Structure formats: structure tokens, C-alpha cells
Amino acid sequence: MSKPRKPKGRPISGWLILDKPLDFGSTEAVSKIKWLFKAQKAGHAGTLDPLASGMLPIALGDATKTVPYVMDGRKIYEFTVAWGEERSTDDLEGVVIRSSTERPTEEAIRALLPKYTGVISQVPPQFSAIKIDGERAYDLAREGETLEIPAREVEVFRLSLIGCTPHLAHFEIECGKGTYVRSLARDMGRDLGCFGHIASLRRTFVAPFGEEDMVSLADLVALERVGDEGERLAALDDYLIETGEALSGLPHIAISDDQAQRLKMGNPIILRGRDAPLATPEAYATARGKLVAIGEVAEGEFRPKRVFANH
Known part of the structure; x- marks a missing residue:
């Protein structure tokens, strides 16, 4: 063998x-x-x-x-929308599929922002990584197919207008998983009657x-x-x-080297002390600042689900 x-x-x-x-x-x-x-x-x-x-x-x-x-985790993006054109990819890469000579006022843009804040429904772009019958949408779109992509709910915690000119608007958005900023630009352009697409996009934060x-x-x-x-x-x-920094949103348990060895062997450890977390489906344990395991806390025990070798 x-x-x-x-x-x-x-x-x-x-x-x-x-x-x-x-x-x-x-x-x-x-x-x-x-x-x-x-x-x-x-x-x-x-x-x-x-x-x-x-x-x-x-x-x-x-x-x-x-x-x-x-x-x-939550994400923050800074982005610029160019008004007057809707594009096949909803950004600069695509071909123009709709155009308008109309341009929105700052007041009209600000009045629209509440519609795109909170839990909203959006249709992902044709050119996206969404899977349709097992195929990536962008692969099908490149072959010339027009796709029926179902709308889905996403959460926008904050959407701010930073500044604007007659042809461009600059925004900052804080949003949850699965939000497509390109879809946001497309939909705002349609609502404002002028069409729009992403001219620039920069991600500045991914929690934590x-x-x-x-x-x-x-x-x-x-x-x-x-x-x-x-x-x-x-x-x-x-x-x-x-x-372990990636898990800062979960309850944290500091453990000893002996407890770390038990967890690495797949065994639970007993939690003692007033600072021990209550029952929770997910928590993480560290020893000497190094991540040892992710697991659940139940009946006074930490039960490992996933262990990490590099401790």
C-alpha cells in the first residue's frame, strides 16, 4: 500500500x-x-x-x-454609481443595455435611501456567482443566456450618500451576507428613472x-x-x-494546556467557575491565546466539534 x-x-x-x-x-x-x-x-x-x-x-x-x-460577518463598502446607463454586468465591464438623459437630484437620491435600508429584496446580477441548476450564473450569462434569478432577502444596516455630482453619486453601505452592491446601483437607477451602474467599488470592512x-x-x-x-x-x-480572531463574535473560553489536550483527542471538558458560559450552540476555546477548538457548551461541558492542530 x-x-x-x-x-x-x-x-x-x-x-x-x-x-x-x-x-x-x-x-x-x-x-x-x-x-x-x-x-x-x-x-x-x-x-x-x-x-x-x-x-x-x-x-x-x-x-x-x-x-x-x-x-x-457584516461588510462595509464605499461605491460610486454612474447615472445614465444600465449595463449587462451592472458595472463598467458590461455593455450598455439601457440609457437615459435624465439625472437625479440629490434630494431624490436621499429620499430613496430608506427604501434600501433594512431587510430588502433584491435580484442578484446576471453576472454573479449564484448557482442556477448547478451552473454559475456568470457562466450561463457569458454564453448569452438570459436568466431568471429569484429575488432573495438581504439586510442593509446603513446606506449613506457621501456626495454627488449631476452624473455620479458616492455612497457608503454597511450590509449583511449576500448583498450585491451592483444590484443596488441597478435598482436605484431604475427607481430614479435614469438607470445606473457601479463605477467604482471598494470594501473597507469585513467583520471582525x-x-x-x-x-x-x-x-x-x-x-x-x-x-x-x-x-x-x-x-x-x-x-x-x-x-481565533475570526471567531470574536462567539463566546470565548480560556482553558489550560491539559484541557487543550483533552479537546484535541475529541473529549469534552468540564467548565467550572462563575465566568463559565451558559449553554450555547457555538463557542471557541483557546489556550495561551491559540485557538484549540470550536464546540458547544451544554450541561456544564465544552464539547468540541472542530479541533485545531496548530496550538
Whole structure:
């Protein structure tokens, strides 16, 4: 019997919060980061289109197990809508499919904002990653198909008009999982009777990570000039954020090294003390600041569901 193949790369874990540049796909960015860090495994928490810039949280190693918790977090975008044209992709990449000489007033735009705040219904763009009968919508759209994509509910916590000119409007939005800003631009343009599309889009926040956590691709690539590989990798690793930071929205339990070993073997641990959390379906445990496990708290025990090797 042949031996299992040893994974290529370093078994490092953590989050790299990339400031993704324009004209760079999310998958391409993940591949570049995985190569730079010589990581065994990498994935991202929420696609950014090539024409969008800003925060792309990238998980390395065991941190990929925490991707769903970041995917579910709130997000903040700054974006500009260009009035007068609706495009097939709802951004600059597409062809013009409707146009108008009408332009909205600032008063009309502000009066519309409450309609797009709270729980709203929106239809994702034709060119999106939504799956239709097992196929990505953008693949079908590129083949010339016109799709019937069902509307879905998303939540917008805040939508602010930052400034505007006759032809452009600048906004900031704080929203929940699954919100398409391109759809928002399209729908506002239709409501205002002038049509619209995204002219620029930048993501500045993905809970729990903020702008201060972001690092540019140029800064990371510049380290390739460091001659010694050990020094170069150590400098890159300094940019990593602990895996457990992705779980800051869950109840936290600090445990001992002995308890950590029990959890790693799949065994529950007894929780004592007045600070022990009450029953909860999800919590995370750390020892010496390192993530050990995600699990549930029930009947005075922490019961591991997912354990992490790099403690």
C-alpha cells in the first residue's frame, strides 16, 4: 500500500487581510498569497470582483475552518454609481443595455435611501456567482443566456450618500451576507428613472477585520527581494492574524494546556467557575491565546466539534 502523499508547503495557519488591487481576481489573489507564504492550504472569505478593490480576508491552513464565520460577518463598502446607463454586468465591464438623459437630484437620491435600508429584496446580477441548476450564473450569462434569478432577502444596516455630482453619486453601505452592491446601483437607477451602474467599488470592512488590518499586495511582493528565505517567510508571517480572531463574535473560553489536550483527542471538558458560559450552540476555546477548538457548551461541558492542530 502506498503512503499518503505529504501536503506541499508549510503547515502555517492564520488570516492575511489583503488590500486587493483592481483588475485582480479573488482566486488569483488567493493563489498568489498561497505561493508567497508557501502555505499548504488557502481560501478566501467572500469574493471581490476584479473591478472591485479593498479587503479580501484570506485564510491559511487551519484558518480555512473558520471561513464561514467571516463570510457571515457584516461588510462595509464605499461605491460610486454612474447615472445614465444600465449595463449587462451592472458595472463598467458590461455593455450598455439601457440609457437615459435624465439625472437625479440629490434630494431624490436621499429620499430613496430608506427604501434600501433594512431587510430588502433584491435580484442578484446576471453576472454573479449564484448557482442556477448547478451552473454559475456568470457562466450561463457569458454564453448569452438570459436568466431568471429569484429575488432573495438581504439586510442593509446603513446606506449613506457621501456626495454627488449631476452624473455620479458616492455612497457608503454597511450590509449583511449576500448583498450585491451592483444590484443596488441597478435598482436605484431604475427607481430614479435614469438607470445606473457601479463605477467604482471598494470594501473597507469585513467583520471582525478593519482597515488597520489590511496589507497591500505590493508590500508582500516587495519581500521577494529579501535574499534569505527564512527571513522572507518570517517577515511575511508577521502579517498574519491569529486564527481565533475570526471567531470574536462567539463566546470565548480560556482553558489550560491539559484541557487543550483533552479537546484535541475529541473529549469534552468540564467548565467550572462563575465566568463559565451558559449553554450555547457555538463557542471557541483557546489556550495561551491559540485557538484549540470550536464546540458547544451544554450541561456544564465544552464539547468540541472542530479541533485545531496548530496550538
